[in-house]
Amino acid sequence: VQSLFLFLAHIVFFPKKGPILSIKTPKGTRDFFPDYQVIQDYIFDKWKEACLLSGYQGYEGPMFEHLELYTGKSGDEIVDQLYTLQDKKGRDLALRPEMTPTLARMINQKGPSLKKPAKWFSIPRLFRYEKAQKGRLREFFQLNLDIMGCEGIEGEVDLLLAITRMLKSFGLTQADFQIGISSRSILSALLKQRNVDNDAGVYAALDKKAKSSPEAFAKLLSEAGLNEEDQSFFADFMNVKNLTELKPFCQTEEATAAFDELNSLFETLNKLGAGEYIALDLHVVRGLAYYTGVVFEVFDKAKSMRAIAGGGRYDNLTKVLGGQAVTGVGFGMGDVVLRDLLEEKGLLPESLASQTDVFVATFNSDTLLAFEVSENLRDLGLKSQHSLKSQKIKKQLDLSNYFGAKYVLFADAEANTDGKFEVKNLKTGEQNMFSLNELAEACDV
Amino acid sequence: VQSLFLFLAHIVFFPKKGPILSIKTPKGTRDFFPDYQVIQDYIFDKWKEACLLSGYQGYEGPMFEHLELYTGKSGDEIVDQLYTLQDKKGRDLALRPEMTPTLARMINQKGPSLKKPAKWFSIPRLFRYEKAQKGRLREFFQLNLDIMGCEGIEGEVDLLLAITRMLKSFGLTQADFQIGISSRSILSALLKQRNVDNDAGVYAALDKKAKSSPEAFAKLLSEAGLNEEDQSFFADFMNVKNLTELKPFCQTEEATAAFDELNSLFETLNKLGAGEYIALDLHVVRGLAYYTGVVFEVFDKAKSMRAIAGGGRYDNLTKVLGGQAVTGVGFGMGDVVLRDLLEEKGLLPESLASQTDVFVATFNSDTLLAFEVSENLRDLGLKSQHSLKSQKIKKQLDLSNYFGAKYVLFADAEANTDGKFEVKNLKTGEQNMFSLNELAEACDV
Numbered sequence: 001v002q003s004l005f006l007f008l009a010h011i012v013f014f015p016k017k018g019p020i021l022s023i024k025t026p027k028g029t030r031d032f033f034p035d036y037q038v039i040q041d042y043i044f045d046k047w048k049e050a051c052l053l054s055g056y057q058g059y060e061g062p063m064f065e066h067l068e069l070y071t072g073k074s075g076d077e078i079v080d081q082l083y084t085l086q087d088k089k090g091r092d093l094a095l096r097p098e099m100t101p102t103l104a105r106m107i108n109q110k111g112p113s114l115k116k117p118a119k120w121f122s123i124p125r126l127f128r129y130e131k132a133q134k135g136r137l138r139e140f141f142q143l144n145l146d147i148m149g150c151e152g153i154e155g156e157v158d159l160l161l162a163i164t165r166m167l168k169s170f171g172l173t174q175a176d177f178q179i180g181i182s183s184r185s186i187l188s189a190l191l192k193q194r195n196v197d198n199d200a201g202v203y204a205a206l207d208k209k210a211k212s213s214p215e216a217f218a219k220l221l222s223e224a225g226l227n228e229e230d231q232s233f234f235a236d237f238m239n240v241k242n243l244t245e246l247k248p249f250c251q252t253e254e255a256t257a258a259f260d261e262l263n264s265l266f267e268t269l270n271k272l273g274a275g276e277y278i279a280l281d282l283h284v285v286r287g288l289a290y291y292t293g294v295v296f297e298v299f300d301k302a303k304s305m306r307a308i309a310g311g312g313r314y315d316n317l318t319k320v321l322g323g324q325a326v327t328g329v330g331f332g333m334g335d336v337v338l339r340d341l342l343e344e345k346g347l348l349p350e351s352l353a354s355q356t357d358v359f360v361a362t363f364n365s366d367t368l369l370a371f372e373v374s375e376n377l378r379d380l381g382l383k384s385q386h387s388l389k390s391q392k393i394k395k396q397l398d399l400s401n402y403f404g405a406k407y408v409l410f411a412d413a414e415a416n417t418d419g420k421f422e423v424k425n426l427k428t429g430e431q432n433m434f435s436l437n438e439l440a441e442a443c444d445v
Numbered sequence: 446v447q448s449l450f451l452f453l454a455h456i457v458f459f460p461k462k463g464p465i466l467s468i469k470t471p472k473g474t475r476d477f478f479p480d481y482q483v484i485q486d487y488i489f490d491k492w493k494e495a496c497l498l499s500g501y502q503g504y505e506g507p508m509f510e511h512l513e514l515y516t517g518k519s520g521d522e523i524v525d526q527l528y529t530l531q532d533k534k535g536r537d538l539a540l541r542p543e544m545t546p547t548l549a550r551m552i553n554q555k556g557p558s559l560k561k562p563a564k565w566f567s568i569p570r571l572f573r574y575e576k577a578q579k580g581r582l583r584e585f586f587q588l589n590l591d592i593m594g595c596e597g598i599e600g601e602v603d604l605l606l607a608i609t610r611m612l613k614s615f616g617l618t619q620a621d622f623q624i625g626i627s628s629r630s631i632l633s634a635l636l637k638q639r640n641v642d643n644d645a646g647v648y649a650a651l652d653k654k655a656k657s658s659p660e661a662f663a664k665l666l667s668e669a670g671l672n673e674e675d676q677s678f679f680a681d682f683m684n685v686k687n688l689t690e691l692k693p694f695c696q697t698e699e700a701t702a703a704f705d706e707l708n709s710l711f712e713t714l715n716k717l718g719a720g721e722y723i724a725l726d727l728h729v730v731r732g733l734a735y736y737t738g739v740v741f742e743v744f745d746k747a748k749s750m751r752a753i754a755g756g757g758r759y760d761n762l763t764k765v766l767g768g769q770a771v772t773g774v775g776f777g778m779g780d781v782v783l784r785d786l787l788e789e790k791g792l793l794p795e796s797l798a799s800q801t802d803v804f805v806a807t808f809n810s811d812t813l814l815a816f817e818v819s820e821n822l823r824d825l826g827l828k829s830q831h832s833l834k835s836q837k838i839k840k841q842l843d844l845s846n847y848f849g850a851k852y853v854l855f856a857d858a859e860a861n862t863d864g865k866f867e868v869k870n871l872k873t874g875e876q877n878m879f880s881l882n883e884l885a886e887a888c889d890v
Contacts, residue, residue, distance in 0.1 A: 025506075026538060027536075052800065055801065057483070059478055061477065150834070151834070152833065165823065268813065268816075355502065371713075372717060375610075378499060384500060388595045
């Protein structure tokens, strides 16, 4: 609709002017106009607030990395989606498609001076050249929370409590989202138990179960090298609905240990009151190659959208990148799907409204006076606006409405009002004589 | 020093492990470890706060644009510094080296629906392939404030008041910074007055005055096509110290109008109390090609660093990009020089300290209890931390010190304390029995 409007505007307003609007936003990227950005900021602020409450520390990295940081580490799919470039010295670089390799590199560079466990968060911008569609763009933001140097399931517990707190802080409830939890270590143990060694291939096949018919799924498993018996085993396995049903599948020592760990994670989260948000979901496998333990994904309850968030344990990544062995567990939450969900549930704040506390209007259109009063208001912590040129009072009031100002202050250099100004509350229509301090109080600053 | 340390750490701790630490941060980019990021966030928050107070609305754009948005619009120097790439369909893209072309493109796309004046701000990440050195990196952040659709000097006034407010909010005073102001329109009128038509060439030469000897400067002017008489005129012009000295240079109607505008800007800023922060500085020319009116740069008073900020009026940019004519005036302030200056002046906050309100310690190392109490504290708005594994109380207290926690709360499942906990203030050493609500009050949440 917007592009249609722009096209029409183009025709109507600039009929013959050459390359009008010829340069557009690159495909799969967004422009964040102020009414869009204000909501983006709302999401980022809530994210950050929840992270700090839960004791995570912020970090960031470069927007691009040496290409070799990704090739062979992140899994083939994501490498195919890289935006690559060379700098002027011919070094191969790539725009970051995910944050975890950067994190692992930083942890490696920090070396033994790293205080463990390190609970870190970041809101990186990421880039993946894939088909742009609903809920998926080529350029997006993704909150990342990670804990490095925590071997026990306390890491998973901490992350899952933080996710729950965060989503609840947006007003979402257990009627809106669910965290599906599974375990790569169980899968890996079962593959060993059945002497299958193409782990990555089987993970990729299992990952497609939800989108496949039983026949298509059987075909995928067969292509991954599973014989009929194995296929039937994993088809049954994927139909498991709870831990009681899962237990009999885990026969070896390794499988039992992995089951016990998962069981303990559920028990702990239940005791901590997060039980209503979590469920065993063996369809959760995760696309990236580096996961080694518990994996999880957060979905809208109706499962009508892509995953809101996903993550898991990756205990070998820093080592794979040539550094010390530091255990890791983390997750990412993209901005696009979350924003769609919050919009659908009516949980986004009103755009731009109340970004202005006071609009300063002047009867004789005295811009200098408007500047002066506005600056005094800003000194008191009030967000203030005024017209930037001589305009009739009617035009000034239009502007104050456009900005959604809480109050209009009428300034008049001629009037002797003992430092008091006529002030109108735009919501109630009430008018009062206020000093600037009284106005600050009324605005609760 | 840091890289030396890493190199030594590499030798000492990982003597024979193959490609250890071989993947580094790309040249001219930064890793933002938590103790660095917390200060970065401080700068961003202050920037944002000042922008909102002064009535600017946030916006953002894509991290890369179609290459043609920059070629020929931004001036040659910046085009030479572009990081270019192609997407998988062969489209030519470039990482954004500055925000103004994106802004102009967005304004063009908005078309006639744009409410004017539009006061917008953004904190984009920018990329320029140039020699990495003190105060200059290849990847940096730059606050941008712009006003679109304001013809009068009220636009410049508004921006310069916002800069001043912002720098003062960091604790900087007029002893620390100065805003040098000049005018491209005066220069342009003088060039016309003397029948010189190589405007861009002369601007480039004048821009180098400060770094050149009188002889070298004369040579630059000569190379820009100025005859001896013109050279002497502009050498004298650049030595002008105040508006009184400047006036006699402006003889034509156009030059007089440009002078009057600049004079009026100084008068207005003086009346609004900003006089102590500004000075006429004809050495300010600005590198970018698109400026058309007043230009300005902010320097540390000692002029020992690169410019803290710079900007000016660019009235034709949207039209050059093929859109409607919308006047613009704006500036950019990079994070690198500002951070250096704040550090030099001792104005940065203590890193990471007080990011933790409460550290929850447990005598019997009961991680579940620590989680439970922490979650209750977080519900009350307190930033809480605890150990993620069973650890002796000594180790837990080490951790609480590392995090710079304000309080340590001792939780003990066995003790019957009527919902009260032993709490120690780590600053004063004082110990009290507090309920969680009392602790929240003590933390002023």
